Every structure is written in structure tokens, then in C-alpha cells.
């Protein structure tokens with residue numbers, strides 16, 4: 001049980017169950033100044049039932065509360081203020097962390113329920129965009145957060161590997177492409193052909209018909225079309241995998257849109273049978289006027305299926321396979337309408353599990369205030385970004401710690417970690433500008449700052465060379481800086497819960513920054529390695545900080561080098 005739960009339990013008891021713990025929890029405040037205590041309960045909610053002024057209620061509640069577990073419990077105006085017994089609390093917190101190690105904050109609440117996470121999902125024959133990077137790192141972090149809470153996440157890379165664009169690409173390749181060019185730079189040249197196709201198609205609309213015809217062939221399993229498609233797909237995927245390797249991110253499945261080619265017919269038939277399909281200008285749609293949405297376009301007039309048709313088949317397939325408790329889609333906010341339509345159509349089909357589908361949207365990354373776009377050439381190439389981040393990290397390490405033995409590995413961990421952390425520290429939905437210099441700084445709100453703080457803690461522990469048992473020492477609280485650190489440490493399990501509930505890795509990233517900052521303040525104000533009776537206690541605190549920083553970074557998918 002953590003402190004907040006203790007406070008809730010004390011109030012619950014004193015209120016003779018007038019409010020449930022679930023009602024008390026959100027009412028509790030953390031006072032701005034610690035002079036007013038660690039938690040405050042506002043009594044205004046009770047004024048109606050108690051028929052008394054809040055001040056009187058506060059005074060009376062204090063009488064009823066069992067204060068034995070606290071330093072003191074006092075009434076201040078309309079509030080009941082709780083002061084924790086800091087010594088006991090600090091000791092208990094640090095001991096728990098030392099005993100549990102990396103398992104601190106774990107929970108079994110998920111009971112291994114499946115949570116498929118649709119993430120990354122770049123489009124074949126196009127460069128992976130910053131948006132896909134966001135989806136990759138957010139999805140990966142959510143998978144780690146949910147796994148820590150005892151769920152079973154399944155990371156699915158739903159590749160964009162199907163649709164009329166592949167017909168167009170085949171036409172373009174036949175007309176202007178060469179095998180040698182594609183081998184030299186697969187994605188670059190496939191993109192070039194695709195852009196060229198669009199330029200030509202504007203002059204000659206017949207090209208579009210040719211493209212559609214080739215896609216039809218592909219859908220029908222024509223050997224030549226299939227062969228080219230497999231070739232394009234394989235080459236693109238190999239390029240994507242290089243980036244995933246550098247990020248240290250793996251997937252449980254690469255079943256993309258093409259996988260559903262033969263699984264759509266039964267879905268369309270079901271829609272038809274249930275009378276949900278309507279004809280509109282030759283196309284087949286599901287009307288969603290009642291839901292306040294645009295109609296979902298299921299089949300085009302030429303019979304071709306669409307993005308949403310494949311997503312319907314995929315959603316149903318995932319439910320049949322996993323009986324998921326939640327099904328997440330980490331996809332940019334610009335697709336919000338699409339996922340509303342998807343859920344609406346599934347609901348109309350009678351699938352009540354559609355309510356368990358959650359679109360986890362995120363904002364755009366801009367460069368110099370402008371939207372990034374593959375078409376307009378305003379692209380940030382991920383490989384390049386990672387290269388530059390790593391070399392910036394290398395330069396800083398060379399300046400700060402020229403003796404470092406495994407400098408290349410650490411530079412990789414710091415550079416890549418910086419890019420991931422930068423992406424995750426912002427609220428998902430915020431758009432942000434990408435400036436590499438800001439990303440890799442060792443100071444300020446960056447990944448390297450958190451990594452550096454952990455490395456500093458590790459270095460203190462190495463220097464201490466202390467072999468006695470740290471677990472029973474009382475943590476010194478003579479300085480308020482230590483108390484701040486303890487409070488953050490104790491909050492970690494709640495922080496994980498909050499991040500999971502909001503599908504928001506930034507909750508973890510922001511927490512790691514605050515803990516690192518509090519620890520650095522403590523470090524600046526106290527002599528840790530002094531051989532007095534509290535040495536073991538201070539080292540216990542340092543060990544706990546390092547453990548929690550490592551766990552927080554791990555939940556973000558960021559490495560924690562021991563030295564840097």
C-alpha cells in the first residue's frame with residue numbers, strides 16, 4: 001500500500017464509509033507548500049450532508065482520524081492536512097525498491113489479457129516518415145508499460161502494402177524503372193517512379209486506368225504482378241528493419257494490409273446480409289449519418305476494396321485470434337475520423353467488442369514550423385537523423401569523458417535514446433518542432449540528461465565500494481532535498497498506472513525528468529560519500545534512484561548506460 005492509499009484509508013475510516021475510497025482519491029490535493037503537509041483533504045463536499053461549515057467539519061474529522069501512522073494530522077481552515085512520518089516512510093520506500101529491484105512497480109492486474117498494438121505501419125515503397133517513427137516509439141513504450149502491469153501486448157506492424165498505388169507502381173516500373181536503380185536505392189527510386197507516375201498521369205489520365213488494371217491483376221494473383229509486388233515489399237521491409245534494429249524495436253507480426261486480401265469477402269458479404277450496404281454513385285457504402293460521421297466507403301464502383309475494408313477484416317481477425325481486452329491503434333490524429341468510422345461500422349455489425357478499440361492519436365512533427373511531406377520533398381530522413389544524433393552524442397562524450405572504454409556503444413545508446421526520449425516527453429497530441437541540437441543536449445529536458453543522472457548515481461556507488469547491507473538503514477531526512485527524492489520514488493507505481501490509463505508514455509518521461517532533477521539537487525546539496533552513520537542510508541537512496549531511473553527509461557525503450 002502506498003502513502004496516498006494510506007491517507008485514503010484513514011479518511012475512509014474516519015468518514016464511516018460516507019465516501020468510498022474511489023471518491024476520496026480524486027479529492028485529495030498535494031499542497032503547494034510542504035509546510036501545509038503532504039496531502040490535503042478539502043471538506044466542502046461534506047457540507048451538505050453534515051449541515052455544518054467546512055471549517056467545523058475539518059476540525060471534527062481530525063478528531064476522528066487515527067494519526068498514529070503520521071507525523072501529524074491537523075485542520076487548517078476547510079482542509080484536513082496530513083503530514084507523513086517521513087523517516088519511516090522513506091525507509092519503507094527505499095527498502096521496497098532495493099528488495100524488488102527491476103520488479104518495483106510491477107503488477108499482475110492485467111492477468112495476461114491480450115492487447116494488440118497496431119504500430120509503426122509504414123507504407124511500402126515510401127520512406128518511413130517521422131509520423132511512423134512516432135507511432136513506433138509510442139507503441140513500443142505502451143507495450144512495455146502494459147507488460148509491466150501484467151498484460152500481454154502484441155506488437156503488430158500493419159504495413160501499408162496493398163492498394164491501387166501498387167498497380168501504379170508496377171506501371172511506372174515497366175515504363176521508367178530499372179532493376180539496377182532499385183537495387184542501388186530501393187525506396188528512393190520506387191518513390192521517384194511513383195512521383196513521376198503522378199506527374200505523367202496528370203497529362204494522360206489513361207495511366208490511372210492502367211494502374212487500376214495492374215492492381216486488379218495483383219488482387220487476382222497474377223504471377224508477374226505478385227512477383228514485382230513481393231520484390232518491392234521485401235526491399236522496403238529490409239530498409240525499415242535497419243531502422244527498427246537501430247531503435248532496438250521488434251514486432252510480433254508484420255501482417256499488413258495485403259494479408260487481408262482474401263479475408264475481406266466474408267466481411268463484405270456479412271455487411272450485405274445485414275442490410276448495411278448501400279449503393280451510392282455505383283460504390284458500396286455504409287451510411288453513418290446517425291453516428292454523425294461521413295459514410296464508410298467499402299467498395300469502389302470498379303469493385304476495388306479500400307483502406308477501411310481491410311481495417312474491418314483486420315479488426316475482426318484480431319478479435320478472433322486474441323479475444324483482446326483492448327485493441328490499440330497508434331496512428332496520427334489526422335486519421336481520427338477513419339477510426340471513428342471503423343468502430344461505428346463494427347458496432348453496427350453487432351460486434352460489442354468494438355468498444356474495446358482505442359485509437360491512440362498523436363500530433364505532427366514539424367521542421368522549422370512547417371509540416372513534413374514526402375511529396376513536397378520536405379522530408380526528414382530517419383537514418384540521417386539517427387546518424388547525426390549519434391555523432392553529436394559522440395562529440396559530447398569525447399569532450400566529457402575521453403577515457404570511456406566502450407564509447408561507440410554508449411554514443412549509440414545516447415544518440416538513439418535522445419531521439420526516442422524527445423519524441424516521448426511531449427504529450428502525444430502536441431505537435432513539436434524537430435531540432436536535433438535540442439534533442440541531444442546533456443542538460444535540460446532531454447534523454448541524455450536522465451541517462452547522465454543515472455550514470456552519475458552508478459559512479460557514486462562504484463566509488464563508495466560499500467559492501468554492507470543497505471536494506472535496513474534509515475534514510476536521512478535532515479535535508480528537504482532527500483524528502484523530495486523519496487516522494488518521487490514512492491510515486492513510481494502510480495505513475496505507471498497513470499501512463500497506462502491515458503495511453504501516454506510522456507507521463508513516464510516527465511516523471512523521469514523530475515526525479516532526475518530532484519536527485520541532482522540532492523546531490524548538489526549533500527555530501528553523499530562521507531563515512532558517518534548515515535552513509536548506508538544515503539547509498540540506499542542512490543541505489544533506489546538509479547533503479548527507478550533505469551526502469552523508467554526501460555519503459556520508454558531507452559537504454560541506460562552505466563557510464564557516459
Ligand code: ARG
Pocket residue numbers: 118121122123158159160311329331
Ligand atoms: N499505413 C498507414 C499510413 O501510413 C497507417 C496504418 C495504421 N493502421 C491501421 N490499422 N489503419 O497512413
